[in-house]
Amino acid sequence: MSEKKILTTPIKDEDLKDIHVGDIIYLTGHIVTCRDVAHRRLIEEKMPLPVDIRGGAILHAGPIIKPLDNDKFQMVSVGPTTSMRMEKFEYEFIRETGVKLVVGKGGMGEGTQKGCKEFKALHCVFPAGCAVLAATEVEEIEDAQWRDLGMPETLWVCRVKEFGPLIVSIDTDGRNMFEERKVEYNKRKEEAYEEICKHVKFIK
Secondary structure, eight states: OOOOEEEESSOOHHHHTTOOTTOEEEEEEEEEEOOHHHHHHHHTSOOOOSSOOTTOEEEOBOOEEEEOSTTOEEEEEOOBOBGGGGHHHHHHHHHHHOOOEEEEBSOOOHHHHHHHHHHTOEEEEOOTTOHHHHHHTEEEEEEEEOGGGOTTTSEEEEEEEEEEEEEEEEOTTOOBHHHHHHHHHHHHHHHHHHHHHHHHGGGO
């Protein structure tokens, strides 16, 4: 059985060199929830992030948070949101922030591929339907920034231990698992279509 791959923040370039698309990894350290509006503020409005994520990780997610006493919070649910919504910002986001790990749901496109290859970062997918499991892997919410954006868009700074499983969908070589699979599946679809047509041509 292969050794469990665990990344620990802050992440360095050399930590990622042997990680490739399709690998399963886990994260220990810190991850910050960061989605649509935070991306837009940084890229379009030129507002610096109030959290330093250089060498760090972000999660495309709008969590459900329970406020506690003394300005503390409990993570109730933190399911990833569709990463493609951030695609138009992600190249610049990676370049400007130095983030090393971007986690979300579904694939991303050419801009993210370019960013991951040029600046040595990964995009990973957290399995859908596991929002409550993900919340149990958050040891503590240590900070909350841009609270004016509301609960889903706040930057929640989370300390995590072996957060995952995370499936690598874009690696530092710029390989994109989702796009590669599309080519493979379309080829298989055409072959299946041709075979089916042989057996149902009598109804055409």
